[in-house]
Amino acid sequence: MTHFTTSGRARRLCAGLCLATTAVALGAALPAQADDGPIKICVIDDASGDFAPAVIPKTMGAALAVEQINAAGGVLGRELELIHYDGQSDVRRHQEFAQKCILDDEANVVMAGYTSSEREAARAVASENGTIFWHNNQGEGGIADKHSFFTGPIPEQQILTGIKYMIEKYGPKMYVLAADYGFGQVSALWTKAAAGLYGGEIVGEEFIPLGNSEYSSTIQNVQQAKPDFMVHYLVGANQGQFYPQAQAAGLEIPAVSTVNLQQGFEHLRFSPPALQDLYVPVAYIEEVGQVADSAKSFNEAIRAKFPDIEYVNQPARSAYIAVNLMADAWEKAGSTDTDATIKALESGLSFDAPEGRVFLDPATHHLTMDMRMAQVQEDHSIVFVHDFGPIEPWWLRKLGVNLVRENDGKQFLPWDDPDFAPYKSE
Amino acid sequence: MDTLTDVASFLYQYADTIATLVLSAIGLIIIFGMMGVINMAHGEMMMIGAYTTSFSYYAGVPTPIAIALGGLGAALAGVVLERLVVRRFYGQLLSSLVATWGVSLILSQGALLVFGSLIRSVPTPFGSIALGDVSFSIYRLFLFLAGLALILGVWALLRFTRFGLDVRATMQDPTMARALGVDTKRIYAFTFGLGTGLAGLAGGLLALTSTIGPFYGQSYTPQAFITVVVGGGAELISGLLASALSLGAVKTIFTSHYNILMGQVAMLVFALVVIRFMPAGISEWIARRRLRSGRG
Amino acid sequence: MVEGGCGVQNVNRVLDRLLGPLNGPLEPARSLPFWLCFLVVVTLLAVLPNFLSRYELLNFSNIFSNVFLALGLCLIWGYSGILSLGQSAFLGLGGYAYGIVGINFIETHGDTWLALAVGLGFPVLVAAVLGWIMFYGRLKGVYVAILMLVVTLLIETFLNQTAGQGWFIGEAHLGGNNGLGRFSGVVSKPPSLTLSFGESLVIFKGSSLAFYYLVITLGVVAYLGLRWLVNARFGQVLAGIREDPERTEALGYDIRLAQLAVFCLAALLSAISGVLYVSWGNFITPNVFGVFYNILPVIWVAVAGRRSLTAAALGCIGLVWLSQWLALQGDLAFVVLGTILVLAMLLKPEGVLIGLGEAIGRLFDRLGIGRNPRCADDG
Secondary structure, eight states: OGGGGGHHHHHHHHHHHHHHHHHHHHHHTSOOOOTTSOEEEEEEEOOSSTTHHHHHHHHHHHHHHHHHHHHTTOBTTBOEEEEEEEOTTOHHHHHHHHHIIIIISOOSEEEEOSSHHHHHHHHHHHHHHTOEEEEOSOOOOOEEOTTEEEOSOOHHHHHHHHHHHHHHHHOSEEEEEEESSHHHHHHHHHHHHHHHHHTOEEEEEEEEOTTOOOOHHHHHHHHHHOOSEEEEEOOHHHHHTHHHHHHHTTOOOOEEESSTTTTTOHHHHSOTTTTTTEEEEESOOGGGGGTOHHHHHHHHHHHHHOTTOSOOOHHHHHHHHHHHHHHHHHHHHTSOOHHHHHHHHTTTOEEEETTEEEEEOTTTSOEEEEEEEEEEOTTSOEEEEEEEEEEOOOHHHHTTOOTTTOOOOEEOOGGGSGGGGGGOOO | OOHHHHHHHHHHHHHHHHHHHHHHHHHHIIIIIIHOOOOTTHHHHHHHHHHHHHHHHHTTOOHHHHHHHHHHHHHHHHHHHHHHTGGGGTTOHHHHHHHHHHHHHHHHHHHHHHHOSOOOOOOOOSOEEEETTEEEEHHHHHHHHHHHHHHHHHHHHHHHSHHHHHHHHHHHOHHHHHHTTOOHHHHHHHHHHHHHHHHHHHHHHHHTTSOOOTTGGGGTHHHHHHHHHHHOSSSHHHHHHHHHHHHHHHHHHHHHHTOHHHHHHHHHHHHHHHHHHOTTHHHHHHHHHHHHHHHO | OHHHHHHHHHHHHHHHHHHGGGGOTTSSOOSHHHHHHHHHHHHHHHHGGGGOOHHHHHHHHHHHTTHHHHHHHIIIIIITOOOOSOHHHHHHHHHHHHHHHHHHHHHHHSSOHHHHHHHHHHHHHHHHHHHHHHHTTTOOHHHHHHHHHHHHHHHHHHHHTTTSTTOEETTEEOOGGGOTTSSSSBOOOOOOEEEEETTEEEEEOTTSHHHHHHHHHHHHHHHHHHHHHHHSHHHHHHHHHHHOHHHHHHTTOOHHHHHHHHHHHHHHHHHHHHHHHHHHHSOOOGGGGSHHHHHHHHHHHHHHOTTOHHHHHHHHHHHHHHHHHHHHHOTTHHHHHHHHHHHHHHHOTTOHHHHHHHHHHHHHHHHTOSOOHHHHHTO
16 A cells, blocks of 8 residues: 555655755846855756656755755855756756756756766766766766766776675676666676686676567576576666566576666565565665664654655765765865865765765775675565675776876776776677 | 477567567557557556556455456546547547657656656566476466467457447448447547557556566557557558567567677668568558459 | 738738748748748847856757757658658767767867768768658658658667777767767767868857857758748649649659658758757767657647748747756656647647637738738739
């Protein structure tokens, strides 16, 4: 029956966000605020369309942070103002609204993007205008840019840790299923490197077009290759169809995924035991509350503010961290001036995040964060089977990136690292 | 890997592909093929079927009845949709496209706002059978049979019942049908409801082996249209069958030989070729052949 | 009153003679009041930037640059009876072709004339091949629409998976889903239109006045040019094909060639929108080939009225603006937009703006302004 009680939630959220947005739209007609007006944080999050289910909690995470900071007296004696635009799961909307955020609202920071294409659409506008940009999702990593900051886990935090764990637990042979676009292709290369590093062997690799929802051939290919475990980089609702189909076909091989649970809370949406023995290295999922008190109180706080939130997912936590780090940076800089703020962000900030303490690495603009291995049980409850401890975003530094000194303004990919050469696919 | 397993595995994949094509297209072929209405809300009708199935299942309704309720729910939605919107657009193929696309926007985003995204999927019944290294989902095989049964059912309904006769008469010549005492308005509403009901039924059937959400049906819509167009309008049922068999064969062969991407590309290219050389679909081509050999 | 009305009618007749095919009967908006409005609107557009903020200017340029896509679709669908569900594919091809060539040659050439030429030429070439396949194969009606949909889905599927290391065309990395030039290596974003005229070099950045005036000028030229075209002999052949292809063919016209030509022209118009879009945002991803972006122009043209270029252009601007404005209001946007579409089609299946135009025309008739049917009788 719980399904039928959800109608009020969406409407209230909508009403709240609508009001906020309208207020902002009205405010925009006034002349630009002086330094004593509110500090503006512009988030472009999908509240409509395909990605909305995973992204709606993200907006709530940012809203919670803003509320808490304002309740504690704001930043530099000024209020924080959250401006939310619905990106409608549409790349072009992200482009347009990033421009609105920066040029019209004169926001001090833009946080946007669920998919990498949405991220790039908004980030292109932000870097063009020299505005600070945050991407609060996990991703393929490698972006080294003076104005861009990241709170989600990246390959060295998820893939290397996850593959090592699986090899030790189940054996060396793995079968890789990856979405056939940037994120999946890069993740597959990282997996090759991880296999090489930890004595694994890739017995099969399959790239799945985005939007594909038929998996009978894939399932049988996996069965014939007889791997010890599978590696999944399956993205989006259609690729999620793999799980019920695999379960129906009796494919009972454990798998590791860097995508599921933490964003789309598939373990609550799919009927058990479709995800049994899926392992996910996470920075955050709501169940981290079982093992960390700080996570428990974060869950309670966000549920108190948004009683209808469906799940406290990793993006909610990431947006929450991003807003808090920005607030610290503005305080530290003593102003909202972009250069001063970046300098403050690069001064070695840390924050007591829901899952544990995170540290914003000055050289790479990514977070050092606690990673845990979540295992899905038969009834889809979660058990944390391993605590990796804090993991640094070391890969860009290995390549010599130091954004404090030099702005690379590009995305590094595995083929830019000579140590990846033995693992190239093409 | 022995040959038997290979053959079985290929046939299973083939059946699986055909099942999806048939199920996603069967409701559309009634509406598009018979009524000349482009129903862009087709995917949303599948969504309504899947949602109803899931809600009923978790309210304690046995699975088969839950699926049937899914079909019924979508049929009702279809009748309402026909009464309110679609009936104004008979014979106006493209106006119907715009109006039903509007409906599709309302239904999908509306479902997200009203029900949220926590729509639990329904467990897949029947388990699996193993053969050599591979195993098959019995339910997916059942879907294949269900698809064929639906085709047969629709064919019988149109061919042997009074309702079917009235429908065919109305679609061929509404004025004449009306003159002969057929309540064409009701026939239109029923036919549209039949189409959306079939879509809902397909949505319910597929819901047992997929994850569902507000945009669940939209991924089926393009391939449903392609299946219908490749089939053509001369003989709906044989057209759908021929289209699903041939598209499915191309997709399965290329998928198992190369990969899924090649399977998709090959299917689309095949569709291009068919549309180019048999502009009225495979069914018309078959019909012409039959006519010619009949004369000769 | 009748006398006065006929006096104005005479003015109209002079207008018809003066403007020739520009004011032919195949475009409903052609009365004196319309042309006066037209002049006012063009003047307003010319002075508008003085009243706009930097963001509004940028955003208006963006909205207006869709007009060519809408005009192209209106031309083939409304005037020639060919519906395509893949017009945005030509926008995408134009954008990608322009971007790829631009990235490769902006350094050495210093301008983007070549990129512009390829960006406009390549989609037309593709349209010529597709058009030849379709029209010389006697493909009709909804089959053209679906075939184009299949084509655009094929391109989208292909481009989405081009994130790998191998997908370079010269300096330009296709970048898969992340967008052209935005994935591998140094970010090489597609350049803004950079045109050299003799000694001077003009860069049409998306936020610049130059870009705004370029879009407006091209828009007015395209609009007037198409008005002329549809009322000229070629347009009459097109209308003939739309109404009765067999008869038109029996009269000795090569309808296949005419269809092919108009299809290529529509692709060219889409390509203009594509080049402008990339030049505006220095960004393009495969999503422009998706179903959503291919349905959008059909919606604009159908809701406004496909039998009028004026309606198509205005409808495009109005609906792009409306859906953006709605998106700013919150997550009910799609629901409201959907409702508007349904209501529009229920109330005015031939198009809202056409209905509006007719209503205004009737009003003017009653007031004795504009075309007086009684005067038309003795003309």
